[in-house]
Amino acid sequence: MTSPTRTILSPTATRITTIIQNTTVISPRTIPARSQLEESISTLQNEQERVQKKTFTKWVNIYLSLHEPTYYINDLFEDFRDGTKLIALLEVLSGQTLPIERGKKRAHCLSNVDNALKYLESRKIKLVNIRPIDVVDGKPMTILGLIWMLILCYQIEDSSMFDESSKDNRSKAKEALLEWVRKKTSGQIDGLDVRDFTSSWRDGLAFNALIHAIRPDLVDLRRVTRMDVRERLENAFNVAEQQLGVPRLIDAEDVDVVKPDEKSIMTYIAQFSRRFPDLPFGSINKEHGELLRWVADARQRLTLILEAPIQDIQAEYKEYVKQQKEFIEKQKQWKAFERKESKSPNFPGEKLKELKDFFDDIALRMNRWRFKLDTNLPGELGQIADWINTAEEVLSRGINFDRLKSSPEENIQRFNQLNEEHAAIFTDKEAMLRTFQRIKRDPSIINKQISYEHLTNLNERLDTIMNASEERGRYLEFEELRWKVQKLFVQLEFFIMELNKKQGDINQTEKLYNEYQ
Structure with missing residues (x-):
């Protein structure tokens, strides 16, 4: 009997057979299709990168032109590699002075970029996969991501149109900007419905409707609807730049595509929201809204300054002087506004009190900023500044305390305590003044340890203290002496009353004396 034939495979052959059975056979016709898809994706990504690079470069140059000295970049990916222009950009955006190394070695570049990124992290700006080495190497996606974070944080989120809850929740920035646009453009053109920052802007109608909402005299919407797409886009960009002062960050060919770049359009539109924000919530009229907006911006700015460490004390003091002058001007505007509206029956009194409280809070923050600068001075200067603040x-x-409701003994005790405290602080004021005058004459101090403006300010405050302390000292001594005399009068009055009780009234005594004679 013949046995059935069996095929015996080796272990290696078995594994090969299994692999072959589990392998998906790719049809030759699918290879070109896949390559075409990958090529389309790559083309779209390259186009997106090109548009973002152009838009972000223009945006960066707007702010670099405000720096002292001014800067300008030609290539976003190359010109940020040494970190100096990145730091300059952050200084303009934040109003802070950051440390910088002027060397051209790679270590200097890495240090500059690292300082910039650490500053952003200290401001609680979340940086995802952005490393100093990638910026120094000029990696496009890293640099585009970094600039987008700056645009998002310093232009879109920081826009005055957002309320506090929107600022605290960055995920709402896009929705808040879109909602602002929808409110502005609603009802401007039949059928116009802005739903995103891509295809809704392709035909140019939304740009023109936004300009019309801000300045109706600048755009004839009926004429615009008869234009072709490129003409509409050019009209909007030209009018915005020439009449509204909104820089042209994007071009018609960047928008008239299948899918316009979302980040580029958001960056451009955010300029409108910053320049032409709605009145803040709770404002009664335009001037009230402008004051509320300035107060909100000032309080936020001062909060960041007070939390940040001092990098360059002389540069920061100059910034303090600049903002102090601005605050004084706004205070004058507020006082004039208060005088006018306090007489108006239509302006709520509680709104005036609210605004007054806001200005008082800013004054307190400005004083805290000055104290921070004073106490960071080195050596003897710091000691003198600390004494001045005390x-x-x-x-x-x-x-x-109410002197009239207190007894003479209580008033004597309190004024004695005030006199002792006064003497403890001001006894050495002449020695403090001599030390300051010596430091002021030292050429190694001015513009090296302290700016001339800061030194002048300390000098003026010291002179004021000298005069005011003399007056206060004399007043406290007078009050203590006055209440001691008052105590004697009380004692004398009591003594006379006791005599009257024992001897009787003086008139009766005199009468008895005369009768006796």
Whole structure:
């Protein structure tokens, strides 16, 4: 009997057979299709990168032109590699001075970029997969991602149109900007419905409708609807730049495509929201809204400054002087506004009090900023500045007790305590003044350890303290002496009353004396 034939495979052959059975056979016709898809994706990505690079470069140059000295970049990917222009950009955006290394070695470049990124992290700006080495190497996606974060944080999220909850939640920035656009363009053109920052802008109608909402005299919407797409886009970009002062960050050919770049359009539109924001929530009229907006921006700006470490004390003091002047001008505007609206029956009194509280808060923050600068001065300068701040705090105190409701003994005790405190602080004021005058004459101090403006300010405050402390000292001595005399009068009055009780009334005594004679 013949046995059935069996095929015996080796272990290796078995594994090969299994692999072959589990392998998907690719049809030759699918290879070109896949390559074509990959090529389309690559083309789209390259186009997106090109448009973003152009838009972001223009945006960066707007702010670099405000730097002292001014800067300009030609190639976004190359010109940020040494970190100096990135730091300059951050200084303009934040109002802060950042440390910088001027060397051209790779280590200097890495240090500059690292300083910039650390500053952003200190401001709680989340940087995902952005490393100093990638910026120094000029990697396009890293640099585009970094610039987009700056645009998002310093232009879109920081726009005055957002309320506090929107600023705290960055995921809402895009939705908030879109909602602002929808409110502006609603009802401008029949059928216009802005739903995104891509295809809704392709035909140019939304750009023109936005300009018309801001300045109706600049755009004839009926004429615009009869234009072709490129003509509409050119009309909007030209009018915005020439009449509204909105820089042209994008071009018609960048928008008239299948899918316009979302980030580029958001960057461009955010310029409108910053220049022409709606009145803040709760504002009564335009001037009130402008004051509220300035107050909100100032408080936010000062919060960041007070939290940040001092990088260059002389540069920061100059920034303090600049903002102090701006604050004084706004205070004048607020006082004039208060005088006018306090007489108006249509302006709520609680709104005036609210605004007053806001300005008082800013004044307090400005004082805290000055204190921060004073106490960061080196050596003897820091000691003198600390004494000046202590002296000013003491001199600003009022007499926080009711003298007329207190007994002479209580008033004597309190004024004695005030006199002792005053003497403890101001006994050495002449020695403090001599030390300051010596430092002021030292050529190694001015513009090296302290700016001339800061030194002048300390000098003026010191002179004020000298005069005010003399007056306060004399006043406290007078009050203590006055209440001691008052105590004697009370004692004398009591003594006379006791005599009257024992001897009787003086008139009766005199009468008895005369009768006796």
